Amino acid sequence: MNRRKVLATAAAGGLGLLATPAVHAQDAWPRGRPIRVICPWPPGAANDALARLLAQRLQEKLGATAVVENRTGGAGLIGTNAVLQAAPDGYTLLASAFNTAVMPLVLRGATFDPQRDLEVMARTAQAPLVMVISGQRPQRTLAEVVAAAREKPREWSFAISSLGSAGHLATIEFRRRTGVEIDMVTYRGTQPALTDLMGGNAHLLIDPSFALLPATGDGRVRALGIATAQRSALAPDVPTMAEAGLPDYRFQSWYGVWAPKGTPAEINQRVNALMQETMREPAMVDRLKSQVLEPVTESIEETRRFIAAEITRATELLRSVNYQPE
Structure with missing residues (x-):
């Protein structure tokens, strides 16, 4: 080299x-x-x-x-x-x-x-990373998402902003911890992944908070949890992933x-x-x-x-x- x-x-x-x-x-x-x-x-x-x-x-x-x-x-x-x-x-x-x-x-x-x-x-x-769901899905909590995805995993997909991103590994860990076999679809960046999420073509996304939290304001995506030890002062209404049901899930x-x-x-x-x-x-x-x-x-x-x-x-x-x- x-x-x-x-x-x-x-x-x-x-x-x-x-x-x-x-x-x-x-x-x-x-x-x-x-x-x-x-x-x-x-x-x-x-x-x-x-x-x-x-x-x-x-x-x-x-x-x-x-x-x-x-x-x-x-x-x-x-x-x-x-x-x-x-x-x-x-x-x-x-x-x-x-x-x-x-x-x-x-x-x-x-x-x-x-x-x-x-x-x-x-x-x-x-x-910190945040997990969001398409606003076109009815589920409001992480527990509801896990239950629905276990029942019909083929009706769900995880958007991945990039191979090797922190969100990619966090998604792998989410699948491992919950046992849900949701397909992962890789995009060329957060923005195209988020666009598909807003349009309902993808359903879940885990990526950095600075990219996802601003997108939750109009209801097209909703935050399910933030991967921190405590709630963020910038998003106090978003539960930690531990509060949502995944203890010690921090990314x-x-x-x-x-x-x-x-x-x-x-x-x-x-x-x-x-x-x-x-x-x-x-x-x-x-x-x-x-x-x-x-x-x-x-x-x-x-x-x-x-x-x-x-x-x-x-x-x-x-x-x-x-x-x-x-």
Whole structure:
């Protein structure tokens, strides 16, 4: 596998203490060349919004020229491969989500190891998952849905926004926990899945709260439960999945920044510090909260441990249902 192009982020401070030509090149780092922030998802999604926020902060705080490239397709694999094949020089970043960590577990064509082949720079935000039902269905509670689906499973379908998404794994866990054999239909993003749900062509969807809760206002979809320990202040009328009948059912999507393996540690740390600073700003906290997103401030080591735990959980879940990569 080719080694990659790296990220737009670091330079500064202690780099100048090391007097080698390579270090001087890093010291000049974001100057003179544009930084590509590759988002493997379409414009308009949370991934895209956070990618543009990263690019904006690289420009504001580091004086860099940063450009977002939406390299979509393959359930995120096309954009991820572009970063995997880039040089580890700080000028190519990946702004993606939960999918990046579990992609090799669900996609036959994903042959990389996210912990071995990418440098994680930061987690930036997270969002709980919500389960919604088409407004054209009469059921009002999770218990009613489970009872109806057990009786006539072929009259139900689960929309999946993307293979390897947090909602995909949450749906697999829902099926495992309840024993319902509802078909899963994969879409190319949340919006087309939600559109089919509103039209009654699909019936259930589990996806991030920021995408689904705003859609519940006109009755075309209804929220059945949120996959958190406590009810959300932004949706106090939506029961937790535990209250709805599934104890300890907790899932969230999360978003982060990666670089090609071999990107200098100084650059990785600089990006991490930049995003932690951004996610602590009161105005940013309020902005994300209004979109049902929670900012994350973690060190690189903390993020590595978090991702390792997420991969372990996903591996065990997929193994328990004998899932075969598609």
